[in-house]
Amino acid sequence: MLKPITGRILSAVGAALLIVTLFVVWYHVDRDGNVTTTSTGWDTFPRLRIIILVGAVLTLITALVAQVRWVLLARTALGLVLAALIMRRIIDPPDIADPISAQFGVIIGFIAALAVALGGLVDTGRRVAAEGLGGLGLGTPRPQLPPAGPREGARARGEGTDAPGGGAAVRVPNQASEGR
Numbered sequence: 001m002l003k004p005i006t007g008r009i010l011s012a013v014g015a016a017l018l019i020v021t022l023f024v025v026w027y028h029v030d031r032d033g034n035v036t037t038t039s040t041g042w043d044t045f046p047r048l049r050i051i052i053l054v055g056a057v058l059t060l061i062t063a064l065v066a067q068v069r070w071v072l073l074a075r076t077a078l079g080l081v082l083a084a085l086i087m088r089r090i091i092d093p094p095d096i097a098d099p100i101s102a103q104f105g106v107i108i109g110f111i112a113a114l115a116v117a118l119g120g121l122v123d124t125g126r127r128v129a130a131e132g133l134g135g136l137g138l139g140t141p142r143p144q145l146p147p148a149g150p151r152e153g154a155r156a157r158g159e160g161t162d163a164p165g166g167g168a169a170v171r172v173p174n175q176a177s178e179g180r
Contacts, residue, residue: 008063011075011119015059017112018052018082024105026089031098041105044094048085052109055082059116072124079117086110 022041029037042049055078062075086109093100 007072007119007121007123008067009119010122011059011079011116012063014079014112014115014119015056015063017115018056018059018109021105021109021112022049022052024108025103026106026109027093028101028103029096029098030100038103041109045089048089051085052082055113055116063119067123069124072120074120076117076120076124079113079115079120083110083113083117086113 024040025038026041026044027039029039031037041052059075059078062071062078065071086106090102090106090110093102
């Protein structure tokens with residue numbers, strides 16, 4: 001079974017890796033047939049680099065705060081959006097006159113964004129499993145206890161008992177002192 005912090009760690013590692021991959025080579029550009037230049041994610045995309053950086057920082061913040069449902073869903077959605085933006089750059093690289101080829105950095109960035117989303121999904125799945133399907137509104141409602149009758153209600157309020165605090169005293173045997 002996965003530990004309760006597995007999703008947080010997976011998302012945080014993915015976010016840190018996203019930041020690192022911005023400074024790794026994303027593209028090789030062949031200029032004049034014999035000169036190859038490289039371009040990092042930070043160099044190539046003035047807007048996308050800010051989106052990835054902000055997304056990674058937000059992911060790190062969501063890994064530190066209380067893991068309520070909306071935080072988990074936001075982390076998952078954030079990872080999916082970042083993965084989609086990076087996938088777009090794998091499929092459709094920048095449009096320049098020289099031939100360009102995607103490199104290791106852009107692929108690792110995509111995998112890191114998927115790790116952010118997967119971390120959110122791991123924690124979301126654990127939370128849903130802990131709450132049961134009824135938490136999603138998909139299962140049957142949880143059984144309700146029948147209302148207490150008049151006599152049971154009086155006993156619960158402590159009426160008609162001699163014990164302090166209104167409850168009946170119950171003796172519980174101590175099995176440790178009996179040698180068991």
